[in-house]
Amino acid sequence: MLDWLSRALPSVMLPLAGIAAALLLVEFGKRAGYLPTTVPAPSQLWDALLANPTGIGLALAETTINAIRGYVFATVIALSAAILATLARPLFQPIYNVGVALASIPLIATTPMLALWLGNGPVTRSLIAGLASYFPLLVGGMQGFRAYETNHMELFHVYSASRWRLLHSLIVPSSLPYLFAGFKLAAPLAVLGSLTAELTGAENGIGVLMLSALFTFDIQQLWLTVLLACALSGSGYAIWALIERIVIYWDSPAELTN
Numbered sequence: 001m002l003d004w005l006s007r008a009l010p011s012v013m014l015p016l017a018g019i020a021a022a023l024l025l026v027e028f029g030k031r032a033g034y035l036p037t038t039v040p041a042p043s044q045l046w047d048a049l050l051a052n053p054t055g056i057g058l059a060l061a062e063t064t065i066n067a068i069r070g071y072v073f074a075t076v077i078a079l080s081a082a083i084l085a086t087l088a089r090p091l092f093q094p095i096y097n098v099g100v101a102l103a104s105i106p107l108i109a110t111t112p113m114l115a116l117w118l119g120n121g122p123v124t125r126s127l128i129a130g131l132a133s134y135f136p137l138l139v140g141g142m143q144g145f146r147a148y149e150t151n152h153m154e155l156f157h158v159y160s161a162s163r164w165r166l167l168h169s170l171i172v173p174s175s176l177p178y179l180f181a182g183f184k185l186a187a188p189l190a191v192l193g194s195l196t197a198e199l200t201g202a203e204n205g206i207g208v209l210m211l212s213a214l215f216t217f218d219i220q221q222l223w224l225t226v227l228l229a230c231a232l233s234g235s236g237y238a239i240w241a242l243i244e245r246i247v248i249y250w251d252s253p254a255e256l257t258n
Helices: 002-031 042-051 053-087 089-104 107-118 122-144 150-158 163-199 206-216 219-247
Strands: none
Touching: 002 042, 042 053, 042 219, 053 089, 053 122, 053 163, 053 206, 053 219, 089 122, 107 122, 107 163, 122 163, 163 206, 163 219, 206 219
């Protein structure tokens, strides 16, 4: 436990220290008059947050819920497709090609069409968040479920291991670095999809506040919503990175390749 903490603390403290230093630098630059009027001081953003904590909190919750719902939907579909592609070899390339084709469609073009067909409700916004985030999950699953060593597989066959034992003791542990790589990359994309859906006409959400601040030239609220969106995306990535450090203590993170 202590060894894990000693490895995890630097990866957490260094980014936090960098963010704190950047905020102090911006605050100093604003007070000294070095920054333009379009760049507010962190203290001004804090005042804007305190001016409407309930409204901003509800908007943040709305965006987060839609992103999580879409993320879960994308995870179930992508990993199911990856398992099917692994079990049925002839379907591997068609499933991957379909995934590439869907990922190639610009989200900003897909969003208004889905809103027109399905309405602009929470389900549609969650679906858009899922479309934005599914491809890294699909690639992570398709690469991960084939990441085992051939000699390890042969050893399991020699000992007549059951399919459950093969899945539990070889395929899943070998796939974890790739799965977590997909989980980490998909989390910020789910937030991006949720924000994109809100920009097309939602009742509440960070994207709605962002669009309203842009039209009214409310600089403080615009920067506040942008930073909240960045914090939400970064938090999703950081949570999965932390879980990865706990679960995969024997290996280094993997990289996804197309």
